Amino acid sequence: MSGSRQGGRRDAGERADLARTVAFDALRAVNDDEAYANLVLPELLRERGVNARDAAFATELTYGTLRSTGTYDQIVQTCAGRSLADLDPPVIDALRLGAHQLLSTRVPPHAAVSTTVDLVRTHVHEGAAKFANAVLRRVGEQDLDGWAEQLAPPRETDLAGYLAFRHGHPAWIVRAFSDALRGDAEALEAALIADNEPAPVALAVRPGRGDVEELVSAGAQPARWSPYGATLVSGDPGKLAAVRAGRAGVQDEGSQLVTVALSRVEISGPDERWLDMCAGPGGKAALLAGLTAGPGAQLLAVEKHEHRARLVEQALRGDPGEHEVLVADATDPPWPEEDFDRVLLDAPCTGLGALRRRPEARWRRQSADVGPLRRLQISLLDAGIRSVRPGGIVAYVTCSPHLAETVTVVDDVLKSRGDAERVDARPYLPGVPDLGDGPDVQLWPHVHGTDAMYLALLRRK
Template sequence: MDERRGRGGRPGPRRPERGGAARRPGGRPGGARPRRAPEPDAPRQVALELLRAVRERDAYANLTLPALLRERGLGGRDAAFATELGYGTLRGLGTYDAVLGACVDRPLDAVDPPVLDVLRLGAHQLLAMRVPPHAAVSATVDLARVVLGEGRGSFVNAVLRRVGRQDLDAWVREVAPPAERDAVGHLSVARSHPRWVVAALREALAGDDAELDALLAADNAPAAVTLVARPGRAEVDELLAAGAEPARWSPVAAVLPSGDPGELDAVREGRAGVQDEGSQLVALALAAAPLEGRDEQWLDVCAGPGGKAALLAALAAQRGARLLAGEVQPHRARLVHAVTGGVAGAQVVVADGRRPPWRPGAFDRVLVDAPCTGLGALRRRPEARWRRRAEDLGPLVALQDELLAGALAAVRPGGVVAYVTCSPHLAETRAVVAAALRHHPDVEQLDARPLLPGVPDLGPGPAVQLWPHRHGTDAMHLALLRRGGAAPPS
């Protein structure tokens, strides 16, 4: 980001501050004209509207922000500034609230939510962006005066001047518990994650606090835009020729360093898509898992919104197999149909994987990408860490147990089930798989690690756990389970 970026992301020193009259050397307004009311710049206004939508409507930031940018006609540096300001503020909410709590003379829950939204935007600019402090304060105060009123602007000005008295590291030392006394509490404030999330991730990393810190830092870094070339429909070389760069692990992936992926022909035509490399790897692993007997019928139990289903459908079609994609929500089933509709043999049905319409034992390969806390995708869903609660875990685990049981019933003897979550939480991963193995003595767990060739640091097995800080992917978990018994002939 440009160090000179003032309001709107434009180089401030080359023009007068917008919204203010020209000044005489003594600091008084020149001429007799009254001072015009300040006008908030579009990028900061968009970021504020994003925070409000997330707070008031539980909106998804990754869906809301692109629509706001299109509505306001923002592109280039202005769009980049609004994106960093909005997403960065949502990621850093826990840290900024701790700082603001030390700068406000009342509990934060006594501050009007719209005022708190503005203060959070200002704190992010002051503590984590290369916006000059005077511009961060001035522009945010102007925004408050227009949106909230003159009196609120004075309050915002006073609070942000207190925030700006020291840098982020100094504030963390002041407001976070000492690491030597409370490592989880310290990292919760310093890395802006809810305490229960930090504790769960620490357990998943076997108590390694150095690695935990690296993971939390990776959660706060924007995720790369990774593309998938759907086999038989697009080639990676086509994506590279369009400006993408090679990916690290998936043979069908490419990374788009900048720009709108929707402008690429292959993406616009549905032959390629945006898909995290970890999501690609777990689907590729299921497709490569060794079977006993035939390989003709594949099933995706929880297919919405369709990324893995589209990849599996393309892989199945290349082998003469067929994919059935089930999704319980009709609107999500329509999304699956939109990305798989061009693939021969792919079919989408509205179905609940716990009480499915398909015959038991009918499928050779089954994917159950179970609903979960989403703790593995916090870097691309900045608001998700604040939306989930520890009490959400129980109902989700119960659902995961049922869906995995349904998937094991759907696979034939000798067939393979991939149990996948975008969460490393042990209750959603190892515990669910262990329960399934206890309840199904005819099921064995396969070593998934050889099915991700070239990918390092996959853990002790037999399951695979990917990590943002190790692999640059979402924290996808993969367990491969094979049903015993006599397999049907090939």
């Protein structure tokens, strides 16, 4: 009996070590190879046959460590007494992983330290393992609040700096969120907290090909506001028959709402030619294709990059309509002006609205990225207005709340052209609460439970 119990404990320990090893390898891929956690982690879990319980632990370790990398780096550097630049990258990732377990999980401190030291011993060498042991013991001398009191700027004099440390965001992003929230400190902190909560798996059916009831019967819950959406509480969406057959796909509810809003705006005259200017990877295009109005209606889905265009083709495969995918640069359109009735421009952006899904993005993006993206957004929106006929509608969408990528882009384009005007977007998101003063809409994770999608609707005069 005693031997059996010891074996059970040993097996449990081995499973926990497997979860930590997978998390460590995912961190190495993200930080050394610039992989994306949402792609590399599921692949590692499948390759190594990790069971559901340990997969959940590995996911929490990976995503939690990535979310607060900047905070953990400050703490680790303080405890190491040297710059992180002087350490081997595998040691840095292991120390981040250990710090996360010590400061943000219920893992017992001795387990957090010993298992991390084992990782360093296995992947680096004994000397590095002894160093990691010493550093992590210092990390564990205080909780996260204690480290914030020691290392973060005072909340009273530098709110952005304090919240950046406490909630694992670069200070420039915190300031951008604060600007978008009009300086509301309570809403700002709520937004940062929501960014660190795991995002649910959101699904969207392809109109004309699938229905929400099929997803619900497979265990999903209906979305709150999107008539085409559902939320998968647990499990792999790729195992759902509707997803495998292309009747549904993974798509945030906010992304669904802004797409559907374009289809709901009243226009006079023909309503047959729709354009998706930046269509890759195809989720919005697939939704639009099912929403195109009337017989003979057609969607042109444009994507600059061939590999992403292939994803759009795959998403549209099986749609009963006649739709076209074109590889082209939408800033220099090969189609005539005033050729479309409705235009969707989901512009390339910093992606700050989806940080809960892509935790590593907050540390990869820099404030210097905003300027070039803004210039591209202005160029694309100008092309989008030229592409729509008088009386037609353009939806300008970004997955970012940064004012330099949202309201001010629209302001500048409208001032420079004079032949388009804003349409109040709020009536076209029926039932969605707290949409602000309009006419544009900014969704938020902490308010709406969606990605922070921005929508402006413009009518060509």
